[in-house]
Amino acid sequence: METIETDVLIVGAGAAGIRAALSASEAGARVVLLAKGEVAQAGSTFSTISRGWGIQALVGKERTQKNLKGFYDEIMGVGLGQCDPKLVRILVEESGPRLEDLISYGIRFRKNAYGDYVRAKGCFSDCKRAFLTEDFGNLKGSFLSILRHSAVRVVRGYVIELLTGDGACWGAWTITHAGKVGQIRAKATVLATGGGAGIFEEQLVSEGEMGDGYALAYRAGAELTNLEFIQFMLGLKMNGTRQFLPLAGLRKPGMLRSSKGSDLLETCFPDPKTRARVVNDRQSHFPFSCRDASHHIDIAVAKEHQQGRRITWGDSDGAQDPGQVVHFAHAFNGGVKINDRAESTILGLFATGEVAAGPHGADRIGGCMMTATQVYGERAGRFAAKRALETTSIPEIEKTPTVLKNRKGREYDEAVLGRLKASAKNIIGSSLTVLRDEKGLLRCLNTIRGLRRELVELGWYDAQVLIPYSAVKTMLIVGELIAESGLRRKASLGSHFRTDTPNHPQKAKDMLDSLYENPAESTCL
Secondary structure (H helix, E strand, C coil): CEEEEEEEEEECCCHHHHHHHHHHHHCCCCEEEEECCCCCCCCHHHCCCCCCCEEECCCHHHCCHHHHHHHHHHHHHHCCCCCCHHHHHHHHHHHHHHHHHHHHHCCCECECCCCCECEEECCCCCCEEEEEECCHHHHHHHHHHHHHCCCCEEEECEEEEEEEECCEEEEEEEECCCCCEEEEEEEEEEECCCCCHHHCCCECCCCCCCCHHHHHHHHHCCCEECCCCEEEEEEEEECCEEEECCHHHHHCCCCEECCCCCEHHHHHCCCHHHHHHHHHHHCCCCECCCCCCCHHHHHHHHHHHHCCCCCEEHHHCCCCCCCEEEEEEEEECCEEECCCCCECCCECEEECHHHEECCCCCCCCCCHHHHHHHHHHHHHHHHHHHHHHHCCCCCCCCCCCHHHHHECCCCCCCHHHHHHHHHHHHHHHHHCCCEECHHHHHHHHHHHHHHHHHHHHHCECCHHHHHHHHHHHHHHHHHHHHHHHHHHCCCCECCEEECCCCCCCHHHHHHHHHHCCCHHHCCCC
C-alpha cells in the first residue's frame, strides 16, 4: 500500500479544484491534486456540451455599493430564501477579483468591436453581468498551463473513503486506475468533486459525476443541505447527441409534438394569449422552475414521459432519428454545508464548487456556479493551507475503510453489478426528477436501501472491481440523500415540484393568479 503525505489534498480537478490547489500552493502549502481522469478534461466546468463558460462578476468601476447590493439582492431573490446570506455576500464582493485572476491566467473573454467585454444575462437574471469565455481550448489550456507552472503535484486515482479520526479529516483512502489501494495523508482536505447529475440516466454531464463528494462527506459525518434542489433542463436527444432545447423555437406552432403527432402546447393551452405568456416565461431560463408559469410546459412533458409516451421536436420532421424531448439532470444547487472559510462541519474538511452548498438556493442565476468555483475555490485552498500550516502532525489512523471490509474471496458475474446500477438509475430517474410526490419518494428510498443491502452482500473480489463497485455505492448513497431531502421539503419551491403538495412561493402564486384568471384555460394544470 502506497502512502503519500502532504499538507493539503485537493480531490477533484475541475475549475474549483484547480483554483483551490493554486491558492493553497501560493499560501506555502505542499499540495496534492487527486484527479479521476485527465486534468481540465471532465466534470461540469469542462463539459464538451457547454463548450464554454458564463461567469457572473462585478469588476472595476462596476463595484459600487449600489451594484453590489443589486447583485446580492438578485441572488437572494432567485434562491427563494434558501441561500446562506453570508456566503452570498462573499460571492458578490469577491467575484471581481476572481474574474481578474482568470484574466491573469490567460483566459480570454469575448469583446465587441470596440474592445469592450460582451456581457450577458444569466438565467433568472435581469442584469447583463456575465462574462463569456472566448474559446474553449484557451480556457482549458490556460488552466493547464498555470497548474504546470505551479508546485502542485497531480496524482491520478479515486477516493474510496475519507481518512477521519479525532473529529477531523486527515486525507483519504485512494485507489489508482491500476487497482492499487493507498492513502494520501493530509492536514487539510478539499472536496472539489463536482455534482451528481451522473446518477441520472438522462443528464448533461459525464458518467463519472456520481456525487462522490456528497457521499464521502456524508459517510465522514459532515452536514449536507438542500440536496433536493437539482436543475433539470429541457433538452433534445438526437442522433446520439445531447443538447439544450432551442427554447426560441417554442413560439412556432407544432414544435412540441405528442406521441400522436399533436401540438402539445396547443392541447394544454388552447387559449393563444395564455399559451404565449407561458412560452414567454419558459424562454427566460433554461432550468425548470415552478417560480413562474413556465413550469406548466415542463409538467406537460414530464407527464407524457410518466405514461411512457414520447415527445418529439417539430424541426426533426423526416429525420432518421427524430429528436426526443427529455429533461436532463444538469447541476445541484445544494451539497456540503460550508462556512465562510469553505470548511465543512468536519474539522479540516473543506468543500468548493458544485459539491458545496450555501451560495445558491432553490434556483440559481446562470453563471453564478462558475463564480462560486473561483471565489470558494480560492478560499478553500487558502484556508486549508492556513489550517495545514498551523497543524504540527497527522495522527495515526488505524481504522480500516468500510468498503475494504466487503471484500469477498470469490469472483462473480460483473453483470450483477451492472444490474444494480441500472436498477438504481431507473428508480432515480422515475422518482427524483421534475415531478415528485411522497409515494414515489418513499418507493425510491425503499428500493435504494434494498439495492444497498444487495451491494454489501455482493461485495468485491479484487481491486480492479473496487472502482465500479464504489461508484455504484456512491450512486445509491446520493440517491438516498436526495430522496430524504425531497421528503422533508413538502412544498414545491424553485427546481423542486411536488405534485401532491404543489405549494408555490407567494410571488409565483400571485403571477399564476394573474395569468390564469380562469383556471379552465389550461387543460394541463
